[in-house]
Amino acid sequence: MTGSQVSGAATALRVVLGRRLQVLREGAALSFEEAARELDVTHATIRRMEKAQVGLKVPYVEKLLRIYGVIDQKEVDAFLGLVREANRPGWWHRYRDVLPEWFSAFVSLEAEADQIRAYEPHYVPGLLQTEDYAATVLRSGLPHAPAEEIERLVALRLARQELLTRDQPPLLWVVMDETVLRRPIGRSDVMRDQISRLIDAAASPQVRLQILPFSAGPHPAMYGPFHLFRFPLPELSDVACAENLIGAAYFDQRDDVSTFREALDRMCAQAAPVHRTEALLSGIRKEI
Numbered sequence: 001m002t003g004s005q006v007s008g009a010a011t012a013l014r015v016v017l018g019r020r021l022q023v024l025r026e027g028a029a030l031s032f033e034e035a036a037r038e039l040d041v042t043h044a045t046i047r048r049m050e051k052a053q054v055g056l057k058v059p060y061v062e063k064l065l066r067i068y069g070v071i072d073q074k075e076v077d078a079f080l081g082l083v084r085e086a087n088r089p090g091w092w093h094r095y096r097d098v099l100p101e102w103f104s105a106f107v108s109l110e111a112e113a114d115q116i117r118a119y120e121p122h123y124v125p126g127l128l129q130t131e132d133y134a135a136t137v138l139r140s141g142l143p144h145a146p147a148e149e150i151e152r153l154v155a156l157r158l159a160r161q162e163l164l165t166r167d168q169p170p171l172l173w174v175v176m177d178e179t180v181l182r183r184p185i186g187r188s189d190v191m192r193d194q195i196s197r198l199i200d201a202a203a204s205p206q207v208r209l210q211i212l213p214f215s216a217g218p219h220p221a222m223y224g225p226f227h228l229f230r231f232p233l234p235e236l237s238d239v240a241c242a243e244n245l246i247g248a249a250y251f252d253q254r255d256d257v258s259t260f261r262e263a264l265d266r267m268c269a270q271a272a273p274v275h276r277t278e279a280l281l282s283g284i285r286k287e288i
Contacts, residue, residue, distance in 0.1 A: 012112035012236060013086040014052040015077075016152040021061070022050040022248055024068040038067045056083045093155040098149055102247040106227075109239055111163060114170050115230040119221050121177040123185070124194060126157050127164060128174070128201050128209075131268070133194040134158070136186035164206060173208040175267045181284050188288050195285040202277045210271035211280050219270055222265040228260055 003112075025035055025046075032043040038061060039046070041225045048054040049061075053111065059082050064074050092099060092107045099107070110116060123137055134157045136148050141173055146151075163169060184191055202209040240260040247251040251257055272280055 008026045011086060011090065011108045012231060013054075013082065014056065016048045016233050016235040017056060017082055017086055018052040020079075020222075021064060021068075021088075024065070024070065025050075028048040028068040030068070035064065035067065039063055055087055058083055071183055086112060091137075091159070092156065095152060095159075097165075098152045099156065100247070103137055104248065106241060106248060107160060109229045109241070110227075111162065112231055112236075113229040114168075114232045115173070115228075116170050117228040117230075117261075118176045118226070119177075119264055119267060120180060120225050121222075122180060122225065123197065124176070124180060124182075125163050125172075125174055127172060128198060128207075130190070130194050130197050131158060131163075132190045133185055136190060151210075164201075164204075169206045171206055171208070173262065174211055175210045175271050177211050178211055181281070191288050192285055195281050195288070199278055199281050199285075202274075202281070208274050209277045210268060210274055211277060212271040221266050221267060226265065228257070 008031070025032075030038075032046045033099060033205060035046050038045040041060075049056060056124065058080055062076065062080060065079060070079070071075055088175070090104075090111065092104060092111075096104075116127075122132060123129075127133070130136070130156060134154045138145075138153050138157075142153075155209065164172065181195065185194070198209060201207045224244070226240060229239045231238075237252045237254070238257045238261070240257045242249050242260075243249075249259070
């Protein structure tokens with residue numbers, strides 16, 4: 001994940017397992033070529049396994065673990081159990097008929113993160129949208145899509161929101177431009193209901209919502225929306241995702257991610273503090 005398109009197959013768990021295989025190989029002082037000869041595959045296959053660019057085959061992984069000196073059967077069984085879990089389709093697989101590959105990667109990262117930060121200059125983030133608001137936004141963005149596809153995409157968006165009510169939900173910290181709340185999306189009742197939803201969400205301990213007012217002036221992220229994902233597993237570095245009209249670019253290099261984080265930190269300082277969010281939202285709702 002270095003700014004190129006990310007495969008939807010590169011799930012968070014597969015990335016973790018790939019990096020663990022890399023650590024084991026390096027600990028055994030084996031090169032890609034030496035590990036590949038033992039497995040009777042090309043060195044490129046070993047590289048792709050470690051970079052989560054291909055699925056992990058249980059027989060291959062089991063043999064590699066032996067080659068790398070993992071002899072405790074409980075450790076082997078535990079590792080292979082994780083491989084099987086990583087190879088199982090995520091819940092979002094049932095929406096594969098309407099889910100682009102680039103967004104499959106996004107949903108996977110979103111599901112595994114324990115902290116999600118975002119800047120949104122145009123729309124309420126998907127995790128906080130009401131059903132009517134989501135349908136209106138999707139119809140606008142996909143004007144030629146049949147009604148059935150829009151319905152499926154709305155269902156996917158609502159299903160994603162379930163992560164906020166699970167036993168250990170991630171922290172969702174969003175900075176929204178005031179434009180998001182001032183631009184009418186659908187009927188006035190759609191906007192009022194959406195703002196009410198935001199007020200409810202802002203009261204949750206798992207959601208931090210800040211409004212960046214017009215009066216804040218220019219800021220470092222005027223180029224477009226982006227997300228930052230942080231994970232509880234040490235093998236996973238932070239990932240930044242910047243969306244565009246046809247997909248998204250993902251970044252996990254430290255310098256790249258730091259650029260996004262610094263921009264978001266500066267906007268958090270410019271935005272209204274969290275404790276003022278409810279009052280700001282209530283005021284805007286009265287104006288609609």
